[in-house]
Amino acid sequence: MADEPIQPPPGDTQPAAQPALLALRDQIDALDRDLLALLNRRASIALQVGEIKKKEGSVVFRPEREAQVIDGLKAGNPGPLKNDNIAPIWREIMSACRALETPTRVAYLGPAGTFSEEAALGYFGSSIVRVPCASIDEVFRNTSAGVADFGVVPVENSTEGMVARSLDIFLTTPLFIIGETSLFVRHNLLRKDNSLDAIEAVCAHPQALAQCHEWLSLHLPQAERRPVASNAEGARQAGQDARLAGIASVRAANEYGLHVVAPAIQDDAHNRTRFAIVTDPHRHPAPKASGHDCTSLVVSVNNRPGAMYDILAPLKKHGVSMSRLESRPARSGQWEYYFFIDLQGHPDESRVDQAMKELREACAFFKVLGTYPVDVH
Numbered sequence: 069m070a071d072e073p074i075q076p077p078p079g080d081t082q083p084a085a086q087p088a089l090l091a092l093r094d095q096i097d098a099l100d101r102d103l104l105a106l107l108n109r110r111a112s113i114a115l116q117v118g119e120i121k122k123k124e125g126s127v128v129f130r131p132e133r134e135a136q137v138i139d140g141l142k143a144g145n146p147g148p149l150k151n152d153n154i155a156p157i158w159r160e161i162m163s164a165c166r167a168l169e170t171p172t173r174v175a176y177l178g179p180a181g182t183f184s185e186e187a188a189l190g191y192f193g194s195s196i197v198r199v200p201c202a203s204i205d206e207v208f209r210n211t212s213a214g215v216a217d218f219g220v221v222p223v224e225n226s227t228e229g230m231v232a233r234s235l236d237i238f239l240t241t242p243l244f245i246i247g248e249t250s251l252f253v254r255h256n257l258l259r260k261d262n263s264l265d266a267i268e269a270v271c272a273h274p275q276a277l278a279q280c281h282e283w284l285s286l287h288l289p290q291a292e293r294r295p296v297a298s299n300a301e302g303a304r305q306a307g308q309d310a311r312l313a314g315i316a317s318v319r320a321a322n323e324y325g326l327h328v329v330a331p332a333i334q335d336d337a338h339n340r341t342r343f344a345i346v347t348d349p350h351r352h353p354a355p356k357a358s359g360h361d362c363t364s365l366v367v368s369v370n371n372r373p374g375a376m377y378d379i380l381a382p383l384k385k386h387g388v389s390m391s392r393l394e395s396r397p398a399r400s401g402q403w404e405y406y407f408f409i410d411l412q413g414h415p416d417e418s419r420v421d422q423a424m425k426e427l428r429e430a431c432a433f434f435k436v437l438g439t440y441p442v443d444v445h
């Protein structure tokens with residue numbers, strides 16, 4: 069008995085690879101070598117582009133060009149690679165090429181593991197210098213002060229509506245928007261122990277607590293809902309105290325060594341958050357027209373009959389579509405409002421330019437928040 073060789077359990081052995089499989093893998097290896105050579109050729113051309121930009125004193129990041137690269141590839145994609153995979157792959161390639169030209173420093177609501185970080189990485193790719201910030205205000209401050217080249221701030225959520233703090237800062241900030249990106253936001257209940265028992269408080273950003281309101285009422289009715297600066301901060305606290313739980317991403321669970329006690333606890337299965345990419349107009353020009361652009365404005369009108377009509381009439385007259393209209397109290401105590409408007413198009417198009425000029429005349433307050441390529445997936 070003792071002399072018998074120990075047999076590996078059935079299923080534990082790798083079957084001998086088929087010659088056909090080996091031949092296909094050889095082809096993949098050869099193609100990967102070709103791809104690497106091509107990517108290096110692309111990178112060295114990006115370096116030359118970087119040299120020209122340096123001589124001209126112009127900026128490296130061109131969101132409209134990157135959007136056109138992705139749009140063009142998707143339009144000519146013969147498959148079987150899915151069009152949905154084109155944008156993430158090429159964002160990473162362009163991120164790596166851009167990083168050879170100059171480092172891109174990006175501020176977002178931290179710490180590590182937040183959805184804002186995920187949005188920043190999704191938009192700029194992973195070859196960036198991360199500047200995690202303690203609050204949305206600090207993202208704006210660091211970007212204004214030049215600590216970061218760009219800031220990523222949440223502006224609206226499909227369940228909870230606008231992110232009031234971001235919109236309030238947009239009224240006065242000198243920064244402007246040069247891009248947008250949106251993210252499916254999946255909330256998970258995270259904890260040190262893998263159980264729902266004896267959770268005293270759930271620590272998360274107020275937006276996340278609101279987006280999981282029904283689940284929390286049903287499953288943790290006794291637990292306090294404790295608002296903290298970010299979901300990752302809640303996860304960090306939960307990592308230090310088993311009486312606490314956090315609501316955050318799986319990336320945050322890995323970051324802070326927590327169990328996903330309950331996955332996808334958001335009340336709306338299609339919960340999405342939209343982020344704006346902001347920068348300093350003294351250091352970065354407004355993106356040129358890409359062909360699929362959006363222009364964001366904030367306006368106010370005096371409280372008089374037909375005021376709303378005066379906003380909408382120039383848009384109808386010049387055939388400009390509005391993809392968003394959001395109101396926010398002006399805090400004057402007079403029932404006055406600011407309207408956040410997204411127009412489809414770029415001011416380089418004369419119909420958009422004309423509509424904006426007439427709109428400006430109808431408004432007591434008028435500010436262009438930015439013009440940028442629409443999110444390409």
Ligand SMILES: C=C(O[C@@H]1C=C(C(=O)O)C=C[C@H]1O)C(=O)O
Nearest residue numbers: 114117128129130133134162165
């Ligand atoms: C290479 C360039 O610089 C950056 C990198 C790009 C790329 O890798 O394709 C595109 C636009 C820029 O953000 C360029 O401007 O063409």
